[in-house]
Amino acid sequence: MSLREIRGNTQILQRMKEAAATQVVSHAYILEGDASVDKLRLAREFVKAVICEHRQNDGTSCDLCVTCQKVDHDNHEDIFYVSADGNSIKDEAIEEMQRRLANRPNAGNRNIVIVEQADTMTLRAQNRLLKTLEEPAPGTVILLLSENSEHLAQTVRSRCILYRLHSLGTELEENIKIVAAETGEQWLNGEPFYKLVKAMEPALADKTAAAEFLDAMEIWLRDCMISLYDQSGALTGGAIAGGAGGQNRWPQSARELKEIARNCGKESIYNAIEACEEARQDLERNINTGYALKGMLLK
Ligand SMILES: [Zn+2]
Known part of the structure; x- marks a missing residue:
């Protein structure tokens, strides 16, 4: 599975492929879409395209290299997932994320964070995240998955590239x-x-x-x-x-x-x-x- 096989949202997919191909990747993105949009899958495919060892000319992942395999099997060392503990993402989860980001990447040159249900971050968690968004370590890519980015603090939103995804x-x-x-x-x-x-x-x-x-x-x-x-x-x-x-x-x-x-x-x-x-x-x-x-x- 690669970006090539994802349907719909063609313009956003195109921008993702271009970012991967040129390696001009922002340090933070918000992928916003309702529950019917598989944001996690899209985030993973984007990440894969960005870090693939044998990226295709169109900016999509090869799906065969060790890196792609690791992303697919969910055991890539440099990808860190943050998810809600109960109903919300707490301050501690973001603190843990920051500790991870303080280390250099293991396999490649990027540390990647995927924050699921980012709009459930507590205000404290968001304020903490803000520090990372303001001064990201080189190679950091943070993907915030959100059903409604309005629930995120304006300060957080303004520091991310927002991709509004439509359901198919x-x-x-x-x-x-x-x-x-x-x-x-x-x-x-x-x-x-x-x-x-x-x-x-x-x-x-x-x-x-x-x-x-x-x-x-x-x-x-x-x-x-x-x-x-x-x-x-x-x-x-x-x-x-x-x-x-x-x-x-x-x-x-x-x-x-x-x-x-x-x-x-x-x-x-x-x-x-x-x-x-x-x-x-x-x-x-x-x-x-x-x-x-x-x-x-x-x-
Ligand atoms: Zn690959």
């Missing part, structure tokens, strides 16, 4: 919106069926993906419709995407949506919205996902 679900949802908008455009432009099927392929993965796709498609189609009635030209991407103060998350601009809508006409959009609703009913009736979605495009 959120990312998929974002991707599916793009898939819907792109399929929608081709659909309204009257592209051939095989092209449409190819465009919506990610939506065919399972029923959840298909349902999200249909939701996104319907919103996208309605946005197209709305764009036709816009007289003022004041429509912003955010407004038509319907997000409360949010950004336009469609790949097309407001003007492009209007263009698409004009070319295909109101009638076609109405029909498409209807087909979309029917497909949703098909899904609810447990009709095969591929059958329901492909059927929709043929209407």
Whole structure:
């Protein structure tokens, strides 16, 4: 297992790989994500990439060298774990960590600390940690795993690189919106069926993906419709995407949506919205996902 095999959070993974490849590694990171995100695994894979003896060109670990093996077997001498004792991480645990960091690394040139549930650190523990964050020994890398970094003192947070991790679900949802908008455009432009099927392929993965796709498609189609009635030209991407103060998350601009809508006409959009609703009913009736979605495009 290496960073290469972790899905989602692509930008953060990319930054981690770059840090490993260039060895420009910060002394402290916060990996923040809810319980559904495996922060510990990501932390380990990042560490492995950083200290691997035969790192790959893309900044990922080789998974074969002694160092990688030790990280995988959880017995690397230079990695120290801090975890909660009861409900919180106490001052003593951080004190112990500092004693460890006072020693030079055994195997390589880095001492690494992984603090699990870092947001459970007592205030005293955080104040103690602050000293290490302010004057880290060379080669020190501290990874704070947190469900909510707001629970950490501002002084601690401001000294760490913060990586906000999304659960895979959120990312998929974002991707599916793009898939819907792109399929929608081709659909309204009257592209051939095989092209449409190819465009919506990610939506065919399972029923959840298909349902999200249909939701996104319907919103996208309605946005197209709305764009036709816009007289003022004041429509912003955010407004038509319907997000409360949010950004336009469609790949097309407001003007492009209007263009698409004009070319295909109101009638076609109405029909498409209807087909979309029917497909949703098909899904609810447990009709095969591929059958329901492909059927929709043929209407
Ligand atoms: Zn390795």
